[in-house]
Amino acid sequence: MLARVSSTPSFKRLPRAVREQQMLDAAVKVFSRRGFHAASMDEIAEDAGISKPMVYAYLGTKEELFIACLHRETARMVLAIAGAAAPDLPPDQRLWRGLRAFFGFVGAHRDGWAVLYRQARGSQPFAAELAAMRARLVDVVAGMLDHALRARGREVAATELEVVAYALVGASESLADWLADHPEAEPEKTATRMMNVAWLGAAQLLDGVTWRPPAD
Amino acid sequence: MLARVSSTPSFKRLPRAVREQQMLDAAVKVFSRRGFHAASMDEIAEDAGISKPMVYAYLGTKEELFIACLHRETARMVLAIAGAAAPDLPPDQRLWRGLRAFFGFVGAHRDGWAVLYRQARGSQPFAAELAAMRARLVDVVAGMLDHALRARGREVAATELEVVAYALVGASESLADWLADHPEAEPEKTATRMMNVAWLGAAQLLDGVTWRPPAD
DNA sequence: GCGTAACCTTACGCACGAGTAGGTATGCTC
DNA sequence: GAGCATACCTACTCGTGCGTAAGGTTACGC
Numbered sequence: 001m002l003a004r005v006s007s008t009p010s011f012k013r014l015p016r017a018v019r020e021q022q023m024l025d026a027a028v029k030v031f032s033r034r035g036f037h038a039a040s041m042d043e044i045a046e047d048a049g050i051s052k053p054m055v056y057a058y059l060g061t062k063e064e065l066f067i068a069c070l071h072r073e074t075a076r077m078v079l080a081i082a083g084a085a086a087p088d089l090p091p092d093q094r095l096w097r098g099l100r101a102f103f104g105f106v107g108a109h110r111d112g113w114a115v116l117y118r119q120a121r122g123s124q125p126f127a128a129e130l131a132a133m134r135a136r137l138v139d140v141v142a143g144m145l146d147h148a149l150r151a152r153g154r155e156v157a158a159t160e161l162e163v164v165a166y167a168l169v170g171a172s173e174s175l176a177d178w179l180a181d182h183p184e185a186e187p188e189k190t191a192t193r194m195m196n197v198a199w200l201g202a203a204q205l206l207d208g209v210t211w212r213p214p215a216d
Numbered sequence: 217m218l219a220r221v222s223s224t225p226s227f228k229r230l231p232r233a234v235r236e237q238q239m240l241d242a243a244v245k246v247f248s249r250r251g252f253h254a255a256s257m258d259e260i261a262e263d264a265g266i267s268k269p270m271v272y273a274y275l276g277t278k279e280e281l282f283i284a285c286l287h288r289e290t291a292r293m294v295l296a297i298a299g300a301a302a303p304d305l306p307p308d309q310r311l312w313r314g315l316r317a318f319f320g321f322v323g324a325h326r327d328g329w330a331v332l333y334r335q336a337r338g339s340q341p342f343a344a345e346l347a348a349m350r351a352r353l354v355d356v357v358a359g360m361l362d363h364a365l366r367a368r369g370r371e372v373a374a375t376e377l378e379v380v381a382y383a384l385v386g387a388s389e390s391l392a393d394w395l396a397d398h399p400e401a402e403p404e405k406t407a408t409r410m411m412n413v414a415w416l417g418a419a420q421l422l423d424g425v426t427w428r429p430p431a432d
Numbered sequence: 433g434c435g436t437a438a439c440c441t442t443a444c445g446c447a448c449g450a451g452t453a454g455g456t457a458t459g460c461t462c
Numbered sequence: 463g464a465g466c467a468t469a470c471c472t473a474c475t476c477g478t479g480c481g482t483a484a485g486g487t488t489a490c491g492c
Contacts, residue, residue, distance in 0.1 A: 013439055013488060035339050037253045040479060051441055056481065091422065122338035123251050148422050163394065163406070164421065167413045170390020171383045178382050190379070197383045201417025205380065206307065206364050229458060229469055256449060267471055272451065 020058050023048045027059075028069050032115040036066055036123060063125055070126065073109070073116055074133045080105040091148040092199060096213065098140075099172065099191040099198075106176045107187030114180030117173070134169065141165035168198055188213075236274050239264045243275075244285050248331040252282055252339060279341055286342065289325070289332055290349045296321040307364040308415055312429065314356075315388065315407040315414075322392045323403030330396030333389070350385065357381035384414055404429075 026048035030039045045052040059065045084101035106113045120130040142165035179190050196211045242264035246255045261268040275281045300317035322329045336346040358381035395406050412427045
């Protein structure tokens with residue numbers, strides 16, 4: 001009414017695409033800090049430097065907004081890992097590169113990742129979303145195992161593979177959580193440790209066998 | 217006022233301890249089905265066959281109630297696993313028994329476990345609670361590894377052990393989630409698969425080496 | 433220079449559910 | 463069988479925060 005030019009002297013009108021990204025940035029930040037429920041649309045809007053109805057106009061309801069966050073972050077992560085694929089390498093190399101990319105990504109997006117995915121695990125509407133993306137990862141890992149097995153002339157039931165892949169993915173997620181909680185930890189080192197336990201197994205670790213990252 | 221004897225013809229007055237257990241049962245059920253936030257105290261009260269103020273009188277606020285659920289379920293789980301300890305067995309035996317007990321418990325408390333712990337991961341107030349109990353598990357596993365290592369005259373930094381233990385616990389939790397989502401799956405079998413990946417590692421699995429449960 | 437469409441605001445309605453006030457019945461003790 | 467503690471109820475208050483109605487303001491095309 002009266003105080004109009006209070007906050008920003010010249011207040012920029014920005015095109016939709018830009019504002020949407022700002023909003024998503026803010027949303028990820030606030031959802032991370034507060035958790036889905038405790039986060040308020042007002043705070044997100046304020047953090048984005050915009051007013052609430054704009055958020056509704058562009059990204060829809062709170063749930064839709066959260067899902068949009070999930071999608072963007074997931075896409076980024078998949079992209080980061082996809083670059084490390086190289087399907088013609090031996091399995092240990094592929095596993096190593098995948099893990100390195102994964103932990104590298106998490107390390108670079110600590111607050112983003114951790115709480116976002118921790119959130120998504122819980123509440124019904126997002127669990128499906130999250131499960132879908134986890135399934136993609138599991139499929140990739142299972143496919144890798146299957147590929148390696150066939151190359152050795154062996155074959156294993158799909159369920160069996162899925163469960164093993166699931167365990168590996170789960171272990172990685174846990175270590176990702178650990179990484180997100182320990183700001184001083186190095187992603188590369190964490191990936192190496194994960195590689196050790198996943199590739200070698202506890203029996204060999206106890207016997208002093210260790211796996212070390214290749215020169216590259 | 218008028219409809220008093222509607223629900224239960226003879227309505228029993230029960231001692232506090234009994235009612236508290238009924239309330240906790242109901243709370244676990246409702247929290248599981250709906251998630252922490254979506255669960256309403258009214259629904260919990262109704263499910264327990266009691267009115268809301270009783271819940272407040274006995275178990276306190278919604279948060280306190282949830283924490284009470286967590287504590288009870290955690291205690292039950294620790295108890296179930298503790299019985300399988302046997303510290304003088306070789307490490308593979310100990311790991312196997314621990315895993316079997318763990319998955320057995322989860323299989324027997326499917327709705328209880330899954331959503332309760334999935335919930336707790338997310339929201340701030342409970343994360344601490346959950347982290348504490350997870351830390352106990354991690355310590356146990358790390359201690360086991362340390363014990364085994366010393367017996368072989370080797371020694372490893374505590375952080376190193378912790379991370380490996382963390383990965384193992386994480387993988388188990390993931391498979392527990394998987395188990396909770398697949399009603400047809402057998403706990404024993406799941407434990408075996410977990411044992412395979414944890415003890416042997418991917419490299420040996422690919423080579424066709426498998427671990428099989430002992431006759432016991 | 434003027435319309436119009438996109439951008440952006442303030443200010444509110446409204447539902448929902450946590451937590452409570454105050455009162456009633458029941459059993460146990462002496 | 464009076465008294466007292468404990469179990470239990472109905473019926474509210476009230477904060478909080480999602481989602482929206484209705485209206486300003488700036489840029490851009492013509």
